[in-house]
Amino acid sequence: MDPELLARIQFAFTAGFHFLFPPLSIGLGVFLVVVQGFAYKLKTPEWRALADYWTKIFALIFAFGVATGIVLEFEFGTNWARYSRYVGDIFGSPLAAEAIFAFFMESCFLGIVLFGKNKVSEGFHYFSVIMVCLGAHLSSLWILVANSWMQTPAGFHIVETENGTRAEITDFWAMVFNPSTIDRLWHVLVAAWLTGAFLVLSVSAWHLLKNRFVPVAQRGLKVALSITAVAIVLQFASGHASAMLVEKMQPVKFAAMEGIFDSNKPAGFHIIGYVDEEAKTVRGLTVPGAVSIMLGKGLEVTPETKVLGLNDVPEELHPPLQLTFQGFHWMVYCGIVMSAISAIGMLLWFRGKLFETRWWLWICVPAVLLPQFANQMGWIATEVGRQPWIVQGLLKTKDAFSTNVTADQLWFSLIFFSFIYAVMFALFIFLLTKKISAGPKTEQLTVNNE
Amino acid sequence: MDLNTVWFGLLGVLFIAYAVLDGFDLGVGIILPFFKSDEERRLALNSIGPVWDGNEVWLLTAGGALFAAFPHVYAGVFSGLYSALILLLGALIFRAVSLEVRSKCEGAAWRKIWDLVFSVCSFLIALLLGVACGNLVTGMHVNAAGDIDAGFLGLFNLLEPIPLFTGVLSVCLLSLHGALFLRMKTQGLMQFRTDMILPAIFAATVIFYIALTAWVVLSGPLPGTWNFEKYEALGIVPVLAALALVATGIFLRCRTFKLAFCGTTATIALLILTVGVGMFPNLVPAIGDFCTDTKTFAEAGNSLTIYDSASKKTLITMLIIACLGIPLVALYHVLVYRAFSKKTEIDEHSY
Numbered sequence: 181m182d183p184e185l186l187a188r189i190q191f192a193f194t195a196g197f198h199f200l201f202p203p204l205s206i207g208l209g210v211f212l213v214v215v216q217g218f219a220y221k222l223k224t225p226e227w228r229a230l231a232d233y234w235t236k237i238f239a240l241i242f243a244f245g246v247a248t249g250i251v252l253e254f255e256f257g258t259n260w261a262r263y264s265r266y267v268g269d270i271f272g273s274p275l276a277a278e279a280i281f282a283f284f285m286e287s288c289f290l291g292i293v294l295f296g297k298n299k300v301s302e303g304f305h306y307f308s309v310i311m312v313c314l315g316a317h318l319s320s321l322w323i324l325v326a327n328s329w330m331q332t333p334a335g336f337h338i339v340e341t342e343n344g345t346r347a348e349i350t351d352f353w354a355m356v357f358n359p360s361t362i363d364r365l366w367h368v369l370v371a372a373w374l375t376g377a378f379l380v381l382s383v384s385a386w387h388l389l390k391n392r393f394v395p396v397a398q399r400g401l402k403v404a405l406s407i408t409a410v411a412i413v414l415q416f417a418s419g420h421a422s423a424m425l426v427e428k429m430q431p432v433k434f435a436a437m438e439g440i441f442d443s444n445k446p447a448g449f450h451i452i453g454y455v456d457e458e459a460k461t462v463r464g465l466t467v468p469g470a471v472s473i474m475l476g477k478g479l480e481v482t483p484e485t486k487v488l489g490l491n492d493v494p495e496e497l498h499p500p501l502q503l504t505f506q507g508f509h510w511m512v513y514c515g516i517v518m519s520a521i522s523a524i525g526m527l528l529w530f531r532g533k534l535f536e537t538r539w540w541l542w543i544c545v546p547a548v549l550l551p552q553f554a555n556q557m558g559w560i561a562t563e564v565g566r567q568p569w570i571v572q573g574l575l576k577t578k579d580a581f582s583t584n585v586t587a588d589q590l591w592f593s594l595i596f597f598s599f600i601y602a603v604m605f606a607l608f609i610f611l612l613t614k615k616i617s618a619g620p621k622t623e624q625l626t627v628n629n630e
Numbered sequence: 631m632d633l634n635t636v637w638f639g640l641l642g643v644l645f646i647a648y649a650v651l652d653g654f655d656l657g658v659g660i661i662l663p664f665f666k667s668d669e670e671r672r673l674a675l676n677s678i679g680p681v682w683d684g685n686e687v688w689l690l691t692a693g694g695a696l697f698a699a700f701p702h703v704y705a706g707v708f709s710g711l712y713s714a715l716i717l718l719l720g721a722l723i724f725r726a727v728s729l730e731v732r733s734k735c736e737g738a739a740w741r742k743i744w745d746l747v748f749s750v751c752s753f754l755i756a757l758l759l760g761v762a763c764g765n766l767v768t769g770m771h772v773n774a775a776g777d778i779d780a781g782f783l784g785l786f787n788l789l790e791p792i793p794l795f796t797g798v799l800s801v802c803l804l805s806l807h808g809a810l811f812l813r814m815k816t817q818g819l820m821q822f823r824t825d826m827i828l829p830a831i832f833a834a835t836v837i838f839y840i841a842l843t844a845w846v847v848l849s850g851p852l853p854g855t856w857n858f859e860k861y862e863a864l865g866i867v868p869v870l871a872a873l874a875l876v877a878t879g880i881f882l883r884c885r886t887f888k889l890a891f892c893g894t895t896a897t898i899a900l901l902i903l904t905v906g907v908g909m910f911p912n913l914v915p916a917i918g919d920f921c922t923d924t925k926t927f928a929e930a931g932n933s934l935t936i937y938d939s940a941s942k943k944t945l946i947t948m949l950i951i952a953c954l955g956i957p958l959v960a961l962y963h964v965l966v967y968r969a970f971s972k973k974t975e976i977d978e979h980s981y
Contacts, residue, residue, distance in 0.1 A: 243730035246683065247723040253693055257708025258715055261777075264708075268701020269940040273948055276694030280955035283687040288962035291680035296969045297979050339941070343702045343776060348941040582709035584777040593716045600720055604727060611734050 186590040187259040187581040190597065192563075194251050196556055197601050201245030203555055206320060206369065207376015207407075208238045209313035214403050216309045220302060226395045233396065233620035234380065235309075239294050240615065244608055246287070251597070259590075263570055263580035269348045270336055270355055271326055278322035286315030317369065324365045325356050330571045331562070332429045334358035347574065363425050364562075366418040371558065373411045374518060375551040380404035381525075382548035383616050385541040393619045398535060405529065408522040415515060420474070427475055430572060431488040433565035436499050437508035438471050443489035446479045447471035450509070455501045460491060462505070499567040507561035514554035521547055633945045634936040635911070637699040640952060642906045644695055646899045648688035649759075650807075653898055655682040657808015659725065659752025660801060662745055664827050668738070670820060671745055675729060675981050677815040677974040681966060682729070686722070698948050702776055702938040703913045710770070710778025711762070713785045718758045725751035733981045753801060760800025764793030766905055767846065769853030772916035772932040792849070795842040802835040803901075806878070807894040813887045815974045832882060839875060843868070853915035855908040856927065864907050871900035911936045 212234055219231040253275060256264050264271070289311040292300060296308070335354030336347045349355055381404040387397035427434040434440075439455055439462035440447045446469035453464020469479045477485035490498060521543060528534045535541075570577040655678045665671050697704040708715060724747050732744035765788055771779040781787030809831055813824045846852065851859050858864050878893030909915050912933045919931030927933060939945060 240730060240734075243683075243726055246686075247726035250690060250722050251719050253690060253697075254708060254715055254719055257697065257704045258712050259709070261705035261709035264697065264701050264705035265776075268697055268704065269944050272694065272698030272701055272704070272940065273944060273951070276691065276698040276948060277951050277955075279687060279691040279694045280951065280959060283690060284684060284955075284959045284962055287683040287687055288966045291684060291966050292969055295676070295680040295979050298977060299972070300969050343938055346701075349944050349947070352943075352947050582705075582712075584709055584779075585712050589712050592713070596716060596720060600723060604723070607727065607731055611731060614734070 181587065183583075183585065183587050183590055184578055184581050186587060186594060187585075188577065190590065190594050191255060191259060193594070193601075194248070194255065194597055196559065197605075198245070198248040198252060199555060199559060200552060201241055201248060202316070202320065203368075203372035203375035203551070204241045204379060205238060205245050205376075206313075206316045206372035207374065208234060208241065208379065209316045209376070210373050211376050211380055211403060211407060212238060212309055213313045214407075215400070216306055218399075218403075220306045226399055229393075229620040230396045230399050234400070235293060237612070237615055239290070240608070240611055242286075242290060244604065247604070248601070258593075259582055259585065260570075260580050261582035261584070263575065265344065266346050266575055266580070267571060269346060270329065270333075273349075273352070274322045274326040274329075274356070278319055278326075282315050282319035282322060284315075286312055286319065289315065320368060320372065321365060324368055325358075325361055328361040328364050329355055329358050331364070331566060332358050332360040333571055333574055347571075359429055360422075360425055363418065363422045367415070367422045367558075370411050370415045370418055371551065371555055373407055374415065375555060377404040377407040377411065378518070378544075378548050378551050381408065381544045382546070385544035386616065387619060388535055389538065389541050389545070396620045401534070402529070405522060405525045405534075408518070409526050412515070412519045412522050416519070419512075419515065424475060427487065430566065432490070432493050432497060433499060433504065433562075435488050435490045435493070436501050436504040436565050437561055439501070439505045440471070440487055441489045441491050443486050443492050444481060446473075446477075446481060447475075447487040447489075449474070450505075452509070453505075455505050457501055497568065499565045504561055504565040507557045507559075507564065511554045511557040511561060514550045514557070518547070518550050518554070521550075633942060633949070634939050636949065637695075637939065637945055638906070638910065638913070638936045640949075641692065641695055641699070642902065644688060644692035646902050648685070648692055649804075649898050649902060650895050651685040651688060652682065653756075653804045654678070654808045654811035655685055656752045656756045657804040657806065658812055659748050659808070660756060660805045661809055661812075661827060661831070662749045662752075665820075665823060668741060669976070670823065671741075672733065672976055672980060673816055673820050673974055674812055675732070675748075676976060677812055679729075679981050680970050683726075684963065684966060686726075695948070695952075698940060699945060700913060700934075700936070700939050703934045706772065706776040706778055706934055707914060710772075710780055711788070712780070714758060714762070714780070714788060718755065721751040721754040721758070724748075725755065729981065756801045756804045757797040760797035761788060761793045763800070763902070763905055764790070764796030766909055766914065767796070767852055767854035768792050769915040769917040769920060769933075771918070772914060772934060774932055776932070776934060776938065778914065792842070792845060792852075795838065795845060799835070799838040799842050802831065802838050803894065803898060806831045806835050807891070807898065810887055810891040810894055814891060817973050828882060832879060836875065836879070839872070843872070851920075853909070853912070853917060853920040853927075853933075854905065856915075856920065857908050857910060867900060867907055868904045871897055871904055874900055913938070 212231065215227060215234065216231045219227040256271070289308040292305065292308040293312055297305060300308075335349060335351035335358065337350050339346060339348045380400050384397040384401035384404065387393045388401065423434070426437070438447060439450050439453060441460045441462075448466040448468040449470035450462050451465040451467060453462040453466065456463050472479060472485065472487055475487065477487065490501070524540055525534065528537050528540060566572055568576050568578065570580045658674055658678050662671060662674055665674055728744040728748040728751065732741050732748065735741070768790055771787060773779065779787065806828070809824055809828055813821060813828070816824070846855065874893055874896035878890050878897060881887070881890035881893055912927070912935050914934040915927070916932040916934075919927050919933050
């Protein structure tokens, strides 16, 4: 296999694996701010047990997130040296800013949250919880700045230097708030809140079904369900805004996501389908014109309301169509199922039947996988859909990988990471299920009952 | 002083902060096998438990700063040292994982395995970073495009005698640093155990320190020491480093361990400073560029220097970011280290 493909597989694999953890820590961070807040204000043993329990789980997830995250910062240099040389003047700053503004905040205050319960005041401990959550959010801000710049580059010009042609920054704030930063940041943050909340939902539902740790699990379930109910509404809004923006800024990616080939017809929404690249069409169930309407363009095709179709784009500028299309669609399916689950949950809550409706609790248990799957699929749609560009319209992926790293070295590192991540994944699942079945510490609860 | 020089200095500060702070975490990891019982090991691990993660962020910051300020150098070094860096990443990953998981299960075998993993990873990190420092002294094979050739398997050109010595010295010195940290953070039996190993670690550090110094001096001018030939007054830096190590020894003898810890801190910082002032303005001296007779570098050679930098605008922006960020980071560190200033004890929140 050629080095470019190996480098891409390695990056996709290491980034995808890493991306299991940060959304969980961001989402659980928000959850912890809420439940630690209740524990701090109400001081009841149930809230304290809930807060302590999820803080421990947070620690496990955070450690795995940190361990897998370091790889990515190194990989830009190891595997994408030509990319680093070309855009380093712009791309390096958000990464450095992330370390200095976010990572330190997260990890220093996490030390206090985890180990300092008996060493600092309760108020300062709660402040540290908030700082950890804030740090996690800031970290996603800077990483989304960097990634959004690759989608919609802004605030730079191209310069000849003695080390070759490269992009140099002209306007730092235009780079930071490039056209897609805010929309994409919202989309990812809300996805992260869902990811964290669905983990709590799943574990709490499981405990309720098994009739264990009931008072703690009930509180966890209610908080998590409230978060999902707010987040899923926000998510459809931000998803729509993101899609509108992609259509405007990255029309080829949009065409691949929606499977639009013909520019001369109103664009239809494929409810389910697969891309037949030979026949240049999507086979499946289609609502004609739906995409055009959702974009606010109406059913009449004029030069202004035209949605770009792939037939009008030279083939060498097509991203891998099937992957982009399916990635986008499966993300949407996950979103729809998640919204159904939280809508039903809210309905049951208002009717006072939340904890008795066992079938709904049973659905919540595997639902933890939905946001994770949606995250991965969304990431595939956005990154694969940008191909063949690594920086949209500026630098192609084939011109970005390290030419001085051989295929042998890449095989070695790919196998090495596969081995490490397989071990880590097994460990993570083992320890997480152990924690889940052990449940929160209940001695505090029994003291209260006496 | 131009911006590029300021950034060279700032990078130095970041690497020194990393080596001094995460250095004692690594040291504790390396000497962990000397503690036999589970309780002793938990005390050792929990001494670094609340702080090691924040300390490691200095490495990430240094990497990010190198990327932002010197992208051409970052690209060359990271792709050129591919295999060594992948090993380093593996060690960094498993260090974090082993510390997190070791106390999550009761079994003695489980804990022993993860303690061993933690030790081996800490050892490897200290060794590899030391070897990297040594390679800056001896210079590396850099081509005109700024790519580094690290030899067979992308590794073997790096394992010259001097880099190997610096690697071993790094392991010894950080062990000493870590042992002194533990000596300050623990009490009773743990202090006794640490007292038993401190003299041996100190002796090993001194031996490798002398051997390395002798080797470097006898090798004549090296690409990474050329400034000492040009400006003899700079020789004060390595002399101070040696004096700091001597002072450490005296403080050890007087059993004033806090001062001894300051001694190793100064030794580490001054050694990195020695490498820095020795190679300036190069960031990666190229072997072919250096003429040992005239003791000068070729004009327009292949060495990666501080002028292979990002644009002026980025350097200024990043300087502002650093000026805003570093006081905040210092504040976080003060808060954390104050919260955990007491001796380590095991409670229900420990590892």
